[in-house]
Amino acid sequence: MNLHEYQGKELLNSFGVRIQRGIVADNHKKAVEAAKQLAEETGTGWWVVKAQIHAGGRGKGGGVKLAKSLAEVESISENIIGMMLVTPQTSEKGKKVHQVLIAEDVYYPGDSEPEEYYMSVLLNRATGKNMIMYSTEGGMDIETVAEETPHLIFTEEIDPLLGIQAFQARKIAFNLGLSGNALKEMTKFVTSLYTAFVKSDASLFEINPVLKTSDDKILAVDSKVTLDDNALFRHKDLAALRDLREENEIEVEANAAGLNYVDLDGNVGCMVNGAGLAMSTMDLIKQSGGEPANFLDVGGTADAKRVETAFRIILKDDNVKAILVNIFGGIVRCDRVAQGVIDAYKNMGDAIKVPIIVRLQGTNAIEAKQLIDDSGLAVISATEFQEAADKVQQVLA
């Protein structure tokens, strides 16, 4: 699960990480109120208006703008809220902006050289340790830095049992070229950031840029936080931060129904039991000249109710021109699945307008094929993998 920038910053702040302060607003009137309140609390006279969407590169897409007066806060917020923001990390359509963060301007006017750094905390699966990745080249795409100047990216591995050691935090500050008070500030920043990562069961914290002001304060100007879904049960407060508007609607519905579903761009829907079989079925669809419209693992119990839910979810995608059902009957008997498909089909009336190819293999596969063939429904049966692919190809042609 991903957090918005403003949520990530509040989380960081609760662990003692210094942040660029801000207040979130969902309309331009509230944005002005937020700006006034920030001015009182921080003394700022300039603000940045930042679109809150689950995607980076907002600056490049026009989703981060400096406002030098309350009137500008109002007009910029009015423009940004409701827009479809396109960034290098969104689709061509972009993402709808529902709210903006009004933040204090921390790049002091007249500050000739604000220093921007990059810093992230993540798990290094190869070593089984946490890792702090950091660079002097903040504020730009870390992918570009990795490609063009990889020697400017440093990593520090943290033993999860020992936690971050004082010498490691100092080393990071040194490598970033800091000294004096800025070094002390950075040491504290890194330590608090690492603690926040561990305590919130995150899988990624990325701060780009981390800013050093001319008076040697170190603060987080941006935040990208990904939490580990498997640990959310012990963070009810964090789970409540989930913004379903940012997620794929069909995926949210499928997950609520207990189906493992991922939306894809293709034209052939598929319903499979088992993730491995689902992967190979997607390969098969590609080989037969189609493109998978989704990944869908119905799991072990492919009964009529579950099959019906799966059909309904697959059919929400208008691009679907055919559906391939590929079930291996190991524990579940194929004839039961076939009956499930038939019942679901009948139950849905004329909601199914695309051809369905069903391949059932395993226990009672022959009885299952017979059931399908005798059903009188527009369902095409197949027993072999390739045969199923060929039939998909025929209906697409």
Ligand code: GDP
């Ligand atoms: P991203 O583009 O989605 O990564 O959004 P960021 O939060 O990183 O903001 C993009 C850029 O906006 C930053 O790299 C900064 O250069 C700029 N920016 C952010 N905060 C301020 C601010 O307080 N004042 C000024 N002048 N620029 C800012």
Ligand code: MN
């Ligand atoms: Mn950023």
